[in-house]
Amino acid sequence: MRADTPIYLQVADDLARDIAHAEAGTALPSETELARERGVHRQTARAALEELERRYLVRREQGRRSLVARRLDYRIGPDTPPSWTETIRRAGATPTLRTESLGPRKPPSWVRERLAVGNDAMLLLLKRLRYVDGELAGCSDSWIVDELVRGLHQRLGDGGSLHLTFANYGLTPVRSWTRAEFVFATPGIARRLAVSGRPMVLQLNGQTDSARHRRPIELTTSWLRSDFFRVIYETTGDER
């Protein structure tokens, strides 16, 4: 039963067991060391470490050794708070935001439909990077109906929460639509996330309405690196 498992998987499974209770950030043996320890070729040892990277158990970076990964629980469900900032805080980490760009732009058709605006309407496009404890963990595009939030540029600042800023305008934001799906990073998203390859990311779509005006305020798509988050969907007490 051991013989029919490829060597690189045996090595990977062994390492996985070894680091199961290791602290995040602990260094693993280098490819060369691992190859010597197990008496295999470097490419075989390398395949084992790549397997652990695919399982999100280790983080790899060129020139550095593999490190034991840290993963946050990202909980989604009926009680999910509409704000990403809030979700990360609940998971016990510190969220930060950085604006990449903010300006008027012509929205694509699916955004126009969702936000119920005309064919040649212009909307604010806010592109941001999302950090967890200082590490780049995701990015997002927000399409904003700017006539409800004139002068957003000043009030939002660089790292401000969009939902808190809406509250400053006297708006009561409510999340009216949520969608979560795993997709593979496009070349553009991979570049923004500064990752190589085309890794899996959690794509979150959320629409926020103004309770008072009874109309949509914004539509945000976020892409979160799935090596940072373990996504759990949970409901309890569903009555049907």
Place this chain on the structure above:
Amino acid sequence: MRADTPIYLQVADDLARDIAHAEAGTALPSETELARERGVHRQTARAALEELERRYLVRREQGRRSLVARRLDYRIGPDTPPSWTETIRRAGATPTLRTESLGPRKPPSWVRERLAVGNDAMLLLLKRLRYVDGELAGCSDSWIVDELVRGLHQRLGDGGSLHLTFANYGLTPVRSWTRAEFVFATPGIARRLAVSGRPMVLQLNGQTDSARHRRPIELTTSWLRSDFFRVIYETTGDER
């Protein structure tokens, strides 16, 4: 901008574009052919095809060429029907079940807690394989409180739906807890699913209560091959 992308990724991205609208089951060039076409080594062409397999765009099997994959939408959310059979039907495919084993067994502690049974209680453990249009797509373990459903063995048959059978006993099953999470297949799960390696699977946990008795009937954990399903979580009109 093209030069700094590794060749295997260029080939993979090109192929992904080519097969984007291809019919499921269409054959791709073999590793050797692809290597000759693109003037690269077989290992490089192979890396490209492996990349597409990781993205669930193609299905690979030893001895056969890579085939364009078919993927179903598996929708979860507040309106998710409690029955897997029903979920697959809604996605436009035919679900089948096959019993691997059914018998009394001592449940682990987390099951005892969830089902609120004593420390030395015995429960029925039902292990099943789940097929979609005849292809093995998942497996499941169900822990059943058998005093509510005496003689389940006969009434369930081989491919019967658990929820429909409960209805036969005059029970009104309601889903009281749902949890979905991506995990990597353990060696045991990989064997049951007849897949090589340790692929990602969607792990679904569901608890069913009897509306009349106001107590749990069963607890099911399913593991679904994620190359079969694209999981989408969606809510609309969340009022909060």
Place this chain on the structure above:
DNA sequence: ATGAAAAAGTCGTCTAGACAAGTTTTGTGC
């Protein structure tokens, strides 16, 4: 025609070696 055996095609895995590019460590001059 049919069925079994042989051949060809194909994928899975492993070893071997090379070079590029990134990071860490070491050494040197000041």
Place this chain on the structure above:
DNA sequence: GCACAAAACTTGTCTAGACGACTTTTTCAT
């Protein structure tokens, strides 16, 4: 001690070739 350059280490990618195992096709005897 400090800054900077060089060396050592480490990972990313690619080529080359081999063998085993599985699948499909062809061949051949009946």
